[in-house]
Amino acid sequence: MVENYKVITLCGSTRFKDAFFDVQKRLSLEGNIVISVGLFGHSGDEEVWKPGVKEMLDDMHLRKIDMADEIFVVNPGGYIGESTRREIAYAKETGKAVSYLEQPE
Template structure:
């Protein structure tokens, strides 16, 4: 198969949500992949112990790197899927920590949520 004979690129979807819902993120990735989409998602759960982030200073640096990488994934995506468990998304306010982040509101992608 050559580049000329490849089928069109499938849509790229980025999964966004808290790693507290790691199982829900994995389930969403499974469904999105089997629907024929390229899935970009968090791959490091800093809440689960691991030697790569056992040192608190290293974990803090890594958190910033991962946050920046996630923003770049959003830049690449055609679609953003918000994965939440029993959390209502709302407009941003200082008292609304679970508001849709500004990067998602301005993303040139389709923003969707599994519950509609």
């Protein structure tokens, strides 16, 4: 049997590595294909800070949003940084649904 799985790209600060893993697990168990970040620069993946790498990863993340049906914002405590705000705006501009771990005020 072939299912029609929803594709969800996770967005949020990479300081929330554990929350990303928790959300990825939950959404996967709910029957979704989950696309996440490749590296967690704010949680110890130093390669992110080499010249040109963060810019490449930021652009790649927009392509991940292009592949998705929607995005899910991992925002413990309601925190949404500048990069995540840009990704949310891009998702909305391209007609993607946006869901949040914690609804922003």
